[in-house]
Amino acid sequence: MIFVFSGTGNSLFVARQVSAFTGDSITDINQKIKNGDTLPIACSEEVIIVTPTYAWRLPKVVSDWIEKTDFDNAGRAWFIMTCGGEIGNAPKYNRILCEKKNLEYMGTAQILMPENYIAMFSAPAWDSAKQIIERAGSDIEEAAAAIKNGICFKVPRNNIYDRIMSSVINPAFYSMFIKSDAFYAKDSCTGCGKCVSLCPLNNIRLKDNKPEWGKSCTHCMACICCCPAEAIEYGNKSKGKSRYQCRL
Numbered sequence: 001m002i003f004v005f006s007g008t009g010n011s012l013f014v015a016r017q018v019s020a021f022t023g024d025s026i027t028d029i030n031q032k033i034k035n036g037d038t039l040p041i042a043c044s045e046e047v048i049i050v051t052p053t054y055a056w057r058l059p060k061v062v063s064d065w066i067e068k069t070d071f072d073n074a075g076r077a078w079f080i081m082t083c084g085g086e087i088g089n090a091p092k093y094n095r096i097l098c099e100k101k102n103l104e105y106m107g108t109a110q111i112l113m114p115e116n117y118i119a120m121f122s123a124p125a126w127d128s129a130k131q132i133i134e135r136a137g138s139d140i141e142e143a144a145a146a147i148k149n150g151i152c153f154k155v156p157r158n159n160i161y162d163r164i165m166s167s168v169i170n171p172a173f174y175s176m177f178i179k180s181d182a183f184y185a186k187d188s189c190t191g192c193g194k195c196v197s198l199c200p201l202n203n204i205r206l207k208d209n210k211p212e213w214g215k216s217c218t219h220c221m222a223c224i225c226c227c228p229a230e231a232i233e234y235g236n237k238s239k240g241k242s243r244y245q246c247r248l
């Protein structure tokens with residue numbers, strides 16, 4: 001059974017590719033989190049978690065949801081993390097999570113996909129993004145084949161830099177940067193409500209047909225990248241940048 005969390009579609013794309021290869025069904029973690037649903041899940045023996053990388057680890061909202069949810073019958077867990085560059089020492093924390101859940105840890109695969117973090121960096125235009133996604137194909141297949149054959153993923157790079165980013169920098173990054181204060185909607189907002197329905201944390205509401213952001217945000221980039229009117233900005237940081245979503 002595949003569990004996927006995705007802000008802008010990269011991880012969902014990868015989950016679909018893996019599902020096509022292994023035949024596993026897909027469960028949407030975004031909806032589970034949005035609905036506050038931590039009810040036990042009747043699983044297959046194999047659990048595959050597919051997520052973006054946030055600050056060199058699993059998104060905290062995902063690891064929190066996994067901790068709270070019982071996966072009945074599950075025995076082994078594989079993690080697939082999409083990223084714009086590197087997952088750091090995330091595997092260490094995925095292993096710890098497995099120990100807490102009494103699951104056998106089968107490894108973490110890193111899949112290089114287009115960067116989506118436009119509140120901080122730039123995302124590639126769609127033509128370049130498509131090339132990055134094409135290049136990811138062989139890594140996705142390799143990961144899917146390992147799962148199908150019931151073997152562990154190869155151990156990814158783990159140097160001193162990776163260990164620092166995933167340990168000390170991860171919590172500092174969350175407290176310094178992951179905030180929704182800078183989001184605002186421009187006059188081009190049509191009041192369609194798509195940002196409200198996409199937000200996995202129910203952090204957006206419409207007031208007088210314009211979105212307002214609350215305090216609970218994980219910077220998934222769904223609202224700003226998927227607004228059909230491109231009406232959302234993140235202070236000055238997002239101005240003039242391509243909005244990214246995986247359209248495959």
Ligand SMILES: Cc1cc2nc3c(=O)[nH]c(=O)nc-3n(C[C@H](O)[C@H](O)[C@H](O)COP(=O)(O)O)c2cc1C
Nearest residue numbers: 007008009010011052053055056083084085086116
């Ligand atoms: C809040 C945030 C933090 C991120 N941190 C990292 C990171 O530590 N390393 C990295 O390579 N990419 C990082 N990225 C990029 C995403 O992991 C990458 O683009 C991912 O494929 C997006 O997946 P999605 O489309 O399923 O949401 C970050 C993106 C966001 C929004």
Ligand code: SF4
Nearest residue numbers: 189190192193195227
């Ligand atoms: S998705 Fe965009 S256009 Fe629609 S309500 Fe939100 S900000 Fe406005």
Ligand code: SF4
Nearest residue numbers: 199217218220221223
């Ligand atoms: S407010 Fe936007 S960036 Fe923050 S969690 Fe919701 S959809 Fe994601």
